[in-house]
Amino acid sequence: MQLDFSRLAPLDAYRWLASTITPRPIAWVSTLSTDGVSNLAPFSFFQIISDNPATLLVNINTRGDGQLKDTLRNVQDTGELVIHLVSFEQAEDMNASAALLPHGESEFEACGIATEPSLRVRPPRVQGASVAFECKLAEIQPYPRANPNCHLVFAEVLLAHIDDAVLTEAGRVDPQRLDLVGRLGGSAYTRTRDTFNMVRPT
Template sequence: MQLDFSTLTPLDAYRWLASTVTPRPIAWVSSVSADGISNLAPFSFFQVISDEPPTLMVNVNTRADGGLKDTLRNVQATGELVIQLVSYAQAEMMNASAAALPHGVSEFERCGIASLAGERVAVPRVTGAAVAFECRLAEVQPYPRHAPNSHLIFAEVLLAHLDDAVLNEKGRIDPYSLDLVGRLGGTSYTRTRDTFEMSRPG
């Protein structure tokens, strides 16, 4: 089978890409509007892209009507965000926060998700998140530039909150205890507990 992407609709292209490039980590992004309204939303087009400076990248697509999502608007307005990783224990809450709510409605409040104040940024973080990165905006890049349908948020990590329960006896991350969820295609997800090890050749 071959797929000629030049003949596919954007929806079909998304479906094929999202169901093959898996598993994808999920950025559970909290932000605050210029009016002080908190927002929380998950994004699975997400990755770490640099360690100097430590930088994460989140791709935020435009809304179906072409408008900008609250996450992007908030981050552009304040220059701050918190990126949480999603554990299996919080998967249902993450999914609830993906609902399309009216502008100005907080997912924290609507979904009953508890929060803690940020320490380096004026953005709340999800209570109980195994990992939460407090970030400042490095830059936003529209893509494609001639007719953007998404925006790449480059977020420099300032401070990370790690739950002691996900650390091993050496103080390093234990993948089994971390128990993150990853996005597959459609409505499918996976967990990171099924692991194996290989040593890189010298």
Template structure:
């Protein structure tokens, strides 16, 4: 089977890309609007892009009606965000925050989630997440430039919160204790329960 992506419509392109490039890590992003309304939403077009400076990247698409999503608007307006990682026990809560709410309604308040203030940013942190990265916006790039459908947010990591319960030792995380979930396609997710190790060649 061959797929000619130059002739696929965006919905078909998304379906094939999102169902084959799997599993994808999930960025669970908290932001605050200029008016002070908090937001928490998951994104699976997400990855580490640089270690010096330490930088994460997420791609935020538009709403189906073309409007910009709250995460993008808030990050653009305030220059701050916190990216949380999603453990298996938090998967259902993460999924609940994917609901589309009015701009002036907070997912955090709607779901009654317990948060703590950020240390380096004025954004609430969801304390139950096993890892959370407090970030400042380094750059936002519209893509494609001529008619942007997505916006790449490059987020420089200022401070990380790592739950002691997921550590293997002082310098390493135990992936079994971290127990993250990854995004597949449609309603499907994957756990990291089934793992294997390999030694890299010299």
């Protein structure tokens, strides 16, 4: 089978990409509007792109009507965000927060998701998240530049919160205890507990 992406409709292109580039980590992003309204939304076009400075990349698509999502609006206005990783235990809450709410309505409140304060930025953290990165905005790049349909958000990590419960006795992250979920195609997800080791050749 061969796919000519120049001939595919955007939705078909998305479906093929999203069902083959898997598993994808999920960025569960909390932000705060200039009016003080908290926002929480998941994004699976997400990755680490640099360790010096520690930088994460989240791709935020525009809405179907061309409007910017609240997450992007808030990051543009305030320059702050918290990126959480999603454990299996919190998968249902993450999925609930993906619902399309009216502008200015908090997913934390609508979904009954508890918060706790951040230390370096104003947006709240998801209470009980195994991993949370408090970030400042490094830059935003519209893409494609000529006619953007998404924005690449480069987020520099200021402070990481890692639950001691997911660490080994040696102080390293144990994938079995972390038990994150990853996005597959459609409505399918996976867990990170099925692992194997390989030693990289020298």
